[in-house]
Amino acid sequence: MASLQLNLKPFKTPTPFKHTSSSTPKWGKIQCSATSTKKKSYNITLLPGDGIGPEVVSVAKQVLNLTASLEGIEFKYQEMPVGGAALDLTGVPLPEETLSVAKQSDAILLGAIGGYKWDANEKHLKPETGLLQLREGLGVFANLRPATVLPQLIDSSTLKREVAQGVDLMVVRELTGGIYFGKPRGFGKNENGDEIGFNTEVYATYEIDRIARVAFETARKRRGKLCSVDKANVLEASILWRKRVTMMASEYPDVELTHMYVDNAAMQLIRDPKQFDTIVTNNIFGDILSDEASMLTGSIGMLPSASIGDSGPGLYEPIHGSAPDIAGQDKANPLATVLSVAMLLKYGLQEEAAAKRIENAVLETLDKGFRTGDLFSTGMRLVGCKEMGEEVLKSIDSQRLAAV
């Protein structure tokens, strides 16, 4: 069986990080060896959200439970409303209690947010605002989005086999700054009385430095290549971005740093994606480029992500949205969320063996030919979201039997 080349090694504490809280930084957490017989227990906040969110999170929870029973660990869950579900229930997309429970947990798993129902009123609170508030509230400024073309799915890639083969890249997206958060923002009128909508792309040096640090550390643990993507030919925020990333390069002589404009990067991802190892970029470019990168792998339903800060729990979520066009139809691919659980275990809880079990089970399920509609091709076995989940569970179970 081919191995899943995610290269998701947990971070070690990079010394220059500023720790703003007394809690242990995620990448500095040292797992005690199991000298006591007491079961390790973790509090997980589940935020299913909207659309296909509850469907994929339900599968992921079953995967967590079975993995826990095999690894001798325990998960305690608290399920909280967020997004449209929270808007309907409480009038706000991120209730205070949801954020407070999330902050106190060991890790957070999010499904997806948003949907047609809440799109109508352009000036009203949106479910997506809740997601931005959640990321900001948790301080998770670094969003890691690995895109790996699995041999099992090579023919599902949008690319020709020879271009897709061996693609294994990591997008390090800045997550709590830039145009999604910049002020001023809003609606108004211009001098001619025309209605305007406006947003601001703004980055401070500390925001660039901390994401650049994560990116250099990530690249160092991978193949040692970092491409910083910006639009420094027209945007001041990008000029500062490029300057600060370049300054940091002297601390990482083992990492080869290059720069690329985002329009070219979008094109190069399709032309020759194997040139990329680690990509670091701002919030909006990372959002867009990672959706593009997902199609190299076959489907957006395959891409997990980890959002981490310098303290507190991480937020783990598939990169896709709530997919209202297929919600409630048992058609969603749950594997991006299942692989997000693997990232949660590996990055958030340092439970490497548990994460490996899940990654192996995903590969085995694909090896057996099971495909949700987004990945289906002739000769494969078409399954829905629930059945895909059941097959992953069977594969996790069969690993146990093989080990006995």
Ligand SMILES: NC(=O)C1=CN([C@@H]2O[C@H](COP(=O)(O)OP(=O)(O)OC[C@H]3O[C@@H](n4cnc5c(N)ncnc54)[C@H](O)[C@@H]3O)[C@@H](O)[C@H]2O)C=CC1
């Ligand atoms: N992290 C989040 O919660 C995100 C939320 N959104 C929100 O989601 C809603 C829908 O946005 P879209 O632009 O349509 O993006 P989307 O990612 O929800 O869907 C885009 C396309 O991909 C398909 N797709 C997505 N995930 C899939 C999966 N797991 N399995 C199979 N097919 C899948 C959908 O059916 C759709 O055709 C919007 O309200 C948007 O704001 C969008 C992106 C991320």
Ligand SMILES: CC(C)CC(=O)C(=O)O
């Ligand atoms: C609300 C959006 C910023 C969500 C999104 O598209 C993403 O994070 O990928």
Ligand SMILES: [Mg+2]
């Ligand atoms: Mg997106």
